[in-house]
Amino acid sequence: MTKDIEQRKRDHLKLAQDDSLKFNISAGFDRWRLIHNALPEIDLQDVDTTAGFLGKKLNFPMLISSMSGGFKESLAFNAVLAEAAENVGCALGLGSIRAALEDKFVADSFLIARKKAPTAVILANIGIAQVREGNSLQKTINFCSELKADGLIIHLNSLQEAFQPGGDTKFRGALAAIETWVKNFPLPIIVKEVGQGLSPKVIQRLENVGVDTIDIAGAGGSNWISIEKERLPADQRVLKQTAAEFSDWGEPTAEVLAELSTTTTVIASGGLQSPLDLVKSLALGAHLGGIAGALLKPALSGNPNQVIEVLQTWQETLRLAMFGMGVATIPELIGNHALLKKND
Numbered sequence: 001m002t003k004d005i006e007q008r009k010r011d012h013l014k015l016a017q018d019d020s021l022k023f024n025i026s027a028g029f030d031r032w033r034l035i036h037n038a039l040p041e042i043d044l045q046d047v048d049t050t051a052g053f054l055g056k057k058l059n060f061p062m063l064i065s066s067m068s069g070g071f072k073e074s075l076a077f078n079a080v081l082a083e084a085a086e087n088v089g090c091a092l093g094l095g096s097i098r099a100a101l102e103d104k105f106v107a108d109s110f111l112i113a114r115k116k117a118p119t120a121v122i123l124a125n126i127g128i129a130q131v132r133e134g135n136s137l138q139k140t141i142n143f144c145s146e147l148k149a150d151g152l153i154i155h156l157n158s159l160q161e162a163f164q165p166g167g168d169t170k171f172r173g174a175l176a177a178i179e180t181w182v183k184n185f186p187l188p189i190i191v192k193e194v195g196q197g198l199s200p201k202v203i204q205r206l207e208n209v210g211v212d213t214i215d216i217a218g219a220g221g222s223n224w225i226s227i228e229k230e231r232l233p234a235d236q237r238v239l240k241q242t243a244a245e246f247s248d249w250g251e252p253t254a255e256v257l258a259e260l261s262t263t264t265t266v267i268a269s270g271g272l273q274s275p276l277d278l279v280k281s282l283a284l285g286a287h288l289g290g291i292a293g294a295l296l297k298p299a300l301s302g303n304p305n306q307v308i309e310v311l312q313t314w315q316e317t318l319r320l321a322m323f324g325m326g327v328a329t330i331p332e333l334i335g336n337h338a339l340l341k342k343n344d
């Protein structure tokens with residue numbers, strides 16, 4: 001991998017921690033509140049937060065969203081996330097494996113995840129540019145087999161690429177390429193954005209070509225246009241100013257969820273800031289919630305216990321919110337709009 005790509009990945013981990021580069025708009029969960037039920041007619045011990053995902057059982061419906069891999073420091077980072085996922089029983093998405101397809105010496109920064117999380121749901125991740133190229137299908141199949149991955153995420157990031165020096169902005173034919181991979185890939189394919197969100201119309205188009213799991217990755221949290229704006233050289237004044245115009249561009253995650261009517265499995269990531277946002281996501285119709293930015297600092301501490309504590313708080317909040325609403329199981333919670341009241 002070239003030094004440029006390595007440096008870009010380091011910049012991303014650093015800049016994604018900067019709250020001033022996040023969206024000003026929220027993901028929209030603050031427009032809803034969960035309704036308290038003083039007569040839940042269940043015992044706390046009846047509450048069961050487990051959920052099925054890709055043929056495995058999760059202790060609660062949570063995905064650690066794709067973040068990193070492919071350079072030296074990301075080995076420790078992914079080891080920490082994987083140890084935490086295995087400990088709490090949630091799913092783990094890895095960062096883009098592009099670098100590992102080009103250079104087998106960086107593959108360990110991904111493969112460490114399976115060593116640290118032998119039973120967890122682990123998802124590999126690749127960009128649409130590599131999917132469109134067409135010559136990476138077999139390499140990706142081989143890599144996923146080595147990783148013992150449970151699925152492959154394809155990410156769509158048109159505007160991030162547009163604001164990235166040397167970014168790949170060829171998106172013509174992307175949907176057809178996804179369709180080809182869905183038909184030929186031996187594992188489930190999940191399609192996501194990276195923070196600008198999949199709109200209900202795009203989700204419908206993905207469903208039409210056979211995609212049965214999507215991750216909204218909507219607006220409200222980590223913001224890749226603002227992050228790329230910071231990385232643009234000072235002499236790119238016009239592009240920098242243009243990026244500023246797009247600082248709140250995207251589909252807020254809760255808004256997409258509220259408008260969705262789909263038979264696909266839906267992961268809600270993008271701007272889930274607090275554990276109750278996970279509960280609201282599920283009541284709005286998501287099958288799983290996903291967080292990236294909220295885990296970045298604990299993961300970079302190098303101490304898996306810090307990540308475990310955050311995830312345990314999300315799980316415990318879900319369990320007690322279910323008790324507070326009188327809901328015993330996750331299937332009873334998913335898409336149950338009667339549990340929500342919209343703020344005026």
Ligand SMILES: Cc1cc2nc3c(=O)[nH]c(=O)nc-3n(C[C@H](O)[C@H](O)[C@H](O)COP(=O)(O)O)c2cc1C
Binds near residue numbers: 094153193217
């Ligand atoms: C440091 C960092 C690196 C990321 N790298 C990837 C990536 O390689 N592939 C991908 O699909 N998404 C990537 N994302 C996007 C996240 O998976 C997620 O969709 C997005 O950050 C929105 O979630 P959040 O608001 O909880 O951060 C990255 C996010 C962060 C914070």
